[in-house]
Amino acid sequence: MIEEVIDNIYRIEIPLPGNPLKSVNSYVIKDTSRNLIIDTGLNRKECLEAMLEGLETLGVRLEESDFFVTHMHADHFALAGRLAPESSRIYFSKGDAGRAGRADLWERMGEYAGLNGFSEETLEKALHAHPGYRYGWKQQRDLTLVDEGDLVSIADYNLLCVCTPGHTPGHMCLYDQSKKILFSGDHILEDITPTIQCWADDMHPLREYLASLDKVYSMEVELVLPGHRRIFNDLKKRISELKAHHTGRALEAMQALKHGPLNAYQTASRMSWDIDCPTWELFPPSQKWFATGEAIAHLRFLEEEGKVERHMAGGKIFYNLVS
Ligand SMILES: [Zn+2]
Numbered sequence: 001m002i003e004e005v006i007d008n009i010y011r012i013e014i015p016l017p018g019n020p021l022k023s024v025n026s027y028v029i030k031d032t033s034r035n036l037i038i039d040t041g042l043n044r045k046e047c048l049e050a051m052l053e054g055l056e057t058l059g060v061r062l063e064e065s066d067f068f069v070t071h072m073h074a075d076h077f078a079l080a081g082r083l084a085p086e087s088s089r090i091y092f093s094k095g096d097a098g099r100a101g102r103a104d105l106w107e108r109m110g111e112y113a114g115l116n117g118f119s120e121e122t123l124e125k126a127l128h129a130h131p132g133y134r135y136g137w138k139q140q141r142d143l144t145l146v147d148e149g150d151l152v153s154i155a156d157y158n159l160l161c162v163c164t165p166g167h168t169p170g171h172m173c174l175y176d177q178s179k180k181i182l183f184s185g186d187h188i189l190e191d192i193t194p195t196i197q198c199w200a201d202d203m204h205p206l207r208e209y210l211a212s213l214d215k216v217y218s219m220e221v222e223l224v225l226p227g228h229r230r231i232f233n234d235l236k237k238r239i240s241e242l243k244a245h246h247t248g249r250a251l252e253a254m255q256a257l258k259h260g261p262l263n264a265y266q267t268a269s270r271m272s273w274d275i276d277c278p279t280w281e282l283f284p285p286s287q288k289w290f291a292t293g294e295a296i297a298h299l300r301f302l303e304e305e306g307k308v309e310r311h312m313a314g315g316k317i318f319y320n321l322v323s
Contacts, residue, residue, distance in 0.1 A: 002054050005231060006181070006223065008155045012054035014041035016075055019131060020275070021192070021228050024075045026051060027183060028060055031155040035065040038174065038183055039227055040079035042135035047079050063087060068152060068159075070185025071168040072100040074132040076227060081137050091152060092143040095163060095170020106133060109199040113289070115317050116296055117265025125285035146172070159183070164216060166209025167194045173216065180222040187212060188238055191229040193245055197293025198300055206246065206301035213239045246298075253298040254307065254321060261311070261320040268295035 001013040010028045024047075027038040037060075041047030055062070066089040067080045077100070080090050092100075099105065106127060113123050127133050146152070150161040152174065159174040164187040174183040186194045196205050221235040232238065249271070256262060256270040268291040269280040277283050283291065299319045302308035310319050 002057055005225065009157075009181075009225075010054075010058055011225070011231070012051065012058075014047050014050045014054075014079075016042060016131070017046050019075070021075065023228065025225070025227055025229075026054070027225055028055070028058055028065075029154045029157060030058065030060060033064070034154065035060050036068055036152065036154040037065050037080075037083075038068045039070055039076040039185070040067065040083060042075050042131055043078035043082055043138060044135045047135075048082060051079060051083065067091065068174065069093075070173065070183065070187075070227060071171040072096040073168060073186065074136045076185065078132075078135055078137045081141065084141075086141075089144045090141070091146050093161075093163070093170040093172040094145040094147045095165060095172070096168050097143060097145055097170065099169060100137065112199050112201075113292065115315070116292060117263035117316055118288075118292065122285050122288060126289040129284065129286035130289060131286075157181075162216070162219075164212035166196060166205055166212045169203060169205075169208075171212070175219060175221075177220070180220050182216070182219065182221045182224050182235065184216075184224050184226045186227045188216065188224060188235065188242065189226045189228050190224070190232040190238055193242065195290055195294060196246070196297045197290065198297040199293055204300065204304065206250075206297045207304055210243065210246065213243060249294075250298050250302055253295060254302060257308065257319060257321045261313075261318040263316045263318050264296040264299055265292050267299060267319065268292045271295060 003011050005011050008030045012026045013023045014026050015023050024041055026040055029036040063085050067084050068091040069077045069080055084090050146161045148163045152159045157176050159176055162173045162175050164171045164173050167186045171187055173185055173187055196209050198205050217239050224232050224235050252271050253267055256267045273291055275287055308319050309322055310317050
């Protein structure tokens with residue numbers, strides 16, 4: 001599906017088969033000399049075909065296009081490597097570049113998952129089903145790194161890079177101040193809640209995410225172009241809802257610990273999830289992965305707030321309420 005959003009900005013809906021996200025939004029800004037493609041899709045056939053068909057309909061040639069990736073997740077980033085000719089730039093956030101480029105990223109995340117309660121068997125299944133593991137970035141090529149305050153100008157638009165860590169450590173939004181447009185990536189979505197997961201002890205995703213929500217709240221925005229689902233207008237209202245959501249989730253994680261210490265995997269099994277599955281045991285391994293990552297993010301936030309503390313037992317990290 002392709003729609004014209006506003007002058008020279010188009011949205012191509014790229015399908016994500018079998019993924020609860022359903023699709024990712026790729027935005028194309030057309031200009032007379034160069035075009036800009038914001039976010040792309042997974043490195044898989046279905047995404048590639050939808051993208052090529054969309055670009056053809058719009059009369060956009062890859063040789064005349066540059067790319068901007070809001071964050072390192074494979075559904076936004078991976079296809080760019082396959083699409084972008086050598087002569088095209090791929091703008092990528094400096095904050096995500098270090099992590100995305102790590103050869104041992106999956107190995108480290110797997111180790112951390114084990115520390116947080118995953119059995120080896122479930123972990124193996126979860127990793128192999130993970131879209132980032134299966135359809136991730138494969139190419140080795142140069143990226144054009146951007147940071148807070150950098151400007152990407154295209155057509156009539158002056159897009160300011162705004163660091164919004166949380167969903168990923170280097171997540172980046174693009175903001176046109178005079179036109180009051182925000183490309184929000186997965187920082188702010190209207191129909192679904194951006195997932196906030198923690199997969200390393202040096203990450204503080206929920207604390208960073210809440211600060212990034214506050215940062216964007218003060219901006220004047222009339223049109224939000226998100227990474228998934230519907231385009232929307234009321235940014236401030238959505239930010240308030242997302243903040244309330246995380247307050248509720250943190251309370252739920254605390255509630256789970258009421259009867260004694262749990263690791264994050266066990267905590268996740270006692271929280272509620274918006275998934276059509278009667279019991280935790282029946283969750284697909286990949287959903288157990290996302291749920292546990294979110295539980296860790298909330299537990300570590302509570303730890304930073306002094307409400308929860310952790311200890312090691314039997315080689316795993318356990319959390320308990322501070323009495
Ligand atoms: Zn994402």
